[in-house]
Amino acid sequence: MKKILLILGLLMLIGCTSADQKKKKEHYLIKGMNYSKSGNYTKAIDEYKEFYEIDKKDPVLLRELGLAYAQLGDYEAAEKYYLEALKLDPKDQITLSNTAILSYKMGKLERSQYYLSQISSDSIDFKIYLLKGYIAYDENKYEEAYLNFTKVLNLIDIEDYTFVGKYVEILQKTNRTNEIYPFIYRVYEVKKNDPDAVITYSRFLIDVFSDYDGAFKALKTYIAREKNNRVILELAKRSFEVGKINDTELYLKLLTDAYKYDLDVLNLKKEIAAHNNKPKDVEKYQKIIEKVSDLDSEEYQN
Template sequence: MKKNSIIFLIIILILAGCSSSQVKKSEEVETKEEYYILKGINYVREGNYTKGLKEYEKAYQKNENNIITLKEIARTYIKLGDYESGIYYYSRALKIDEKDQESLRNIGYAYFLKGDNKKALSYLSRLSLDGTNFETLKLKSYLLYEEKNFKMAYKNFKYALTQEKEMDLIYYKIFAELLNDMGKKEELRIFLEKGKEKYGSQRDFIIFYSYAVGEYFGEYDLGEKEIKRYIVAYGGNDSLYMTLAYMIYNQKEYAQAESALKLVSYRERYNKEYMELKERLKEKI
């Protein structure tokens, strides 16, 4: 779940290519070469990646060392799911300018999508502070966590938190796991409470908060209280009722948990989470 959401964000970032104004600023681009690049950009914007790639390749045949062409070819290959070719052309771009931030960032993304976390980290770590946007910083933090480099992951997550403008639940979940793994229980508590102060009116955060205080601190009663508070204030839905039943079940109030589970709509009673809890209750009642 977490990784799929991160991959979605990465693909969105890679879709942001060079603008036509960037092309026009390149003094190295000849008239026809520029024409092919602009034509390729227009095809890509329309979602016709194959035609766009053919135009970029025409520009490439005229000048194999145009960094704009190389980056556009690389990006388009990645959109087509050809990570190897994308990495090849980004590598070519980095031979021309080893500090090119866009190439470093996107080749890092490409290696992550390819499943090579170590290579992804090696490129993302070469980014300057200015070249490291919020999404890249979060990805780097996630990769460090996956590689069990908790100390550096913690440092990056802490810095990312200072850049936060709106809630990112993926980030919150991973950072909570990291704090728990590092035994930073007091900081985890503060982190959760501050989050609740900011996002107490957001359903998904309250569900996350309830599971977190239950799983990390054994305070399922507090989780139950927060879910009930939210339902009274904003109304309930299936995910809230499922969470409520789970909180009550873990307090061994099995009859009450079964009553909460009955609030779940019929269309949701065949999902895995519901059926597992239902079976566990059968064994207790």
Template sequence: MNIFFLEFRDPLFSIIVFFALIFIITFLSYWWGRYKRKEDYKHLDRFLKQFRSLPTQDELKELVSRGELSQKSWMLLAASYSKSGNYEKSIDIYNEILKQPDNKEQIEIMYLLGKTYFKAGFLERSKQIFLEILRKNPRTPQALETLLLVYEYMRDYKSALEVLEPLDELKKDVTCDTLYLKALELLNNAAVDSQEKTEKLIELYLKSRRMSYMIFEYLFRVNPKLAWEHFDSSESENLVDLLWNLPTDSLNMDVISSSSYLRELYTARGDINLSLKSSVFEFDALINLRGKTNATLSFEYICSSCKQLYPFAFHRCSSCHSIDTINVEFSLTKDYHRDFGEESNSFQ
């Protein structure tokens, strides 16, 4: 009997018992977790069977009011509908959640509803929701920023500029937005003639040295001579597609000959013969293959903020809504506009 008690008090025995308890607890926890997950999946599967075909608004109202899912789960489902482009169902869910009594996240849900209306193209409804949010909570920067986008899409640039005032008071940097909206307002003002527009755009550019793509895109189109007079050669790489697509009779040889990049660009295009090679691969290839290949440059546009790629130029990124973040990328491609009757090798 004494031997038994000695073994019971033995430290090694205690360690064995300790690890045995840990094993038993871990084993039970593991199987209990698996059981709970299985039950949760069954419940979720039963719930999702109701969405094999999209519910009507009345069915949706009943499902939300039934309370089988938490409000957070409904919001995730609404966000999923919105992400997949089914804005109607997303809007229905947000509207039904807002009808629930004692909603503590009303402002957040109203904001999500306003954004969904904006994505769906219901700009007036989106505007009204954001104005209501700001009436209750004036210092809501997210609502102000999205309302700014709504006004811009509605081409109500005066109201958009007014939104910048409270954003400025909230210590948000609105310098670029102000310049961008002033330029947009000017470009879309039919009462202002092209000469006055060019003068004011140049004034905006010289004050800030920003929005160069937007401003020179317009200047090179309506008044190339004036554009070259105010052109900064350091901007050549950012405006390479505009420069490449300029008509030959719009070129300024004095400015071109003073810049190595422009000399290489227009030698590669075949307008002049002032460079024998280039550090830019595409230019160098075109310079060395002049008259021997049917090739040109194609352009893509990348947002430097979110890295989204576009086949067309932009001034505000439609993905992250950043302004003046356009980066131009180019590559060699076959020139389909060249006369195929000419004697030249196809560029593969």
């Protein structure tokens, strides 16, 4: 009888311990996921590691650990946990998707394609179409890249300028130049309060359509709302390209002191001096450029 009571007591104790551990793991996992959602991946990892100390064989935990490390740019650690998760659950579609994307970012193209082949058709989302598009682009399969990219146009964050640049190139390579302007105008309309988007839009207008007037209008419209050194400098550079020297000099005067020794500014001033046939000024700016370049080199080395 005593033995039976002892066994029952042990079973109850084990049951309580197991239930406590389950609660702790859920607590750490939920806290970690909440930190991840808010972008605090370091704290998320701290919570996940507490879970990991209790149970190293939970595929969901391992997947979330991998994702957090990937967001922090530690791809090797991310890969380690993704692969551990796949050993436990080789068919988990989320982990397969994440591993395929990570492998591509690490330059492991064949491995990325392998994991892509393991993803079921009903689990393919915009991230996978995007990945397939990037792989096709890298392999110069522009038609295939176009077909994949068009499936994500309404879903992708168009502040991703890598995508924007590649998609425009694909439209050129596949003779769909009529689709370029509507696309880049859409990017501009959505992000016209972002100086990077305005500069990108103006460059596309000039580089693809030679539309300097449209580019100047976009840049000037932004400057009228907000003085931004990069946008002003872009306007100065483009004005110089079309021979508007006086305009270029006026725009350079709008720059703040923070850009006084910017190499692009100094080079532009040197070119203006050369255009105006002022050799002494050319020599002056060349000396400043050399000094600034030397300082930048020393900072880089240090």
